[in-house]
Each structure stands twice: as C-alpha cells, then as structure tokens.
Amino acid sequence: MADWKNTLIRAALEARKIAYAPYSGYKVGAALLTEEDEIYTGCNIENASYGATNCAERTAFFRAISEGKLNFKAIAITGGKEAPEDYAYPCGICRQVMQEFCKEDFIILTAKTEQDYQEYRLRDLLPYGFGGEKLQ
Ligand code: THU
Numbered sequence: 001m002a003d004w005k006n007t008l009i010r011a012a013l014e015a016r017k018i019a020y021a022p023y024s025g026y027k028v029g030a031a032l033l034t035e036e037d038e039i040y041t042g043c044n045i046e047n048a049s050y051g052a053t054n055c056a057e058r059t060a061f062f063r064a065i066s067e068g069k070l071n072f073k074a075i076a077i078t079g080g081k082e083a084p085e086d087y088a089y090p091c092g093i094c095r096q097v098m099q100e101f102c103k104e105d106f107i108i109l110t111a112k113t114e115q116d117y118q119e120y121r122l123r124d125l126l127p128y129g130f131g132g133e134k135l136q
Helices: 004-016 056-065 092-101
Strands: 027-034 039-043 072-080 107-111 117-121
Touching: 004 027, 004 039, 004 056, 004 072, 004 107, 004 117, 027 056, 039 056, 056 072, 056 092
Parallel strands: 072 107
Antiparallel strands: 027 039, 027 072, 107 117
C-alpha cells in the first residue's frame, strides 16, 4: 500500500506534466504537504525574460502561503527533460524559501518515480542557513 510519501510524489509527478518550460525544456513538479495534511502542487513557470521564471517548489509554497498555510511537513520534487531521469534538487533560492517557512527537520523527497526517491531534511540541504531570527 502506498504511504504518504508515495502519494506526495505522485502529486509532484502529476504537477510536472503541466510545467510551462518552453525555453529550457526542463520540467519540474513539486507537491508540498502542510501540517494539516493538505497538498499544494506547483510546476515551474518560465518566461521569455528568463529571470522572471518561477521554480516549481516556490510555486507550491506561494500557492499554499497565499491561502494562509504556514506550517509544512514535506515537499516532493521531480524534474527532468524527457522523464525524471535524475533526482531533482531544489535550487538555492528555493532552499532559502524553505528556510523562511520550514523547520530544520522539514522533509525533502527528490524522486524519479513513486518508489525511487532520496530523502533529506532541510538541515542536510541548507546547513548554516540564514533565517529571520538573526534580524531580531
Ligand atoms: N527549476 C525548478 O523548477 N526548480 C528547481 O529547484 C531548479 C530549477 C526550473 C527553473 C527553470 O524553469 C528550469 O528548471 C531550468 O532551470
């Protein structure tokens, strides 16, 4: 039976199908799990002015945050040109967004398929991160 991780990865794989990536051809899907067990998905959204591109992870975070969600358990990420042939790791900007809204034990699943994935904690992918507490 599929557990919550498989379910989250499946949602990310579905989101990847609607990625808007006409420039890079690299399609990314993400699925973010809230503390209330809701899933918010996101895909990358590219732009002819490349810097205006938004990553899949941030699309998922911003959708959730804009609906009042602020507590998160995990995110599944899947990316690749043809298929998710490699594990897709979040870029530095997305890691920094995770730092803003997640605790250090936030779970990051990078997946090729529902069964084939790597699991990390935010503290593994962003050690010594810069957070708002430094500004108190
Ligand atoms: N991309 C993501 O969606 N997430 C990441 O963490 C890395 C990069 C997207 C942005 C762009 O549309 C494409 O992948 C190539 O950089």
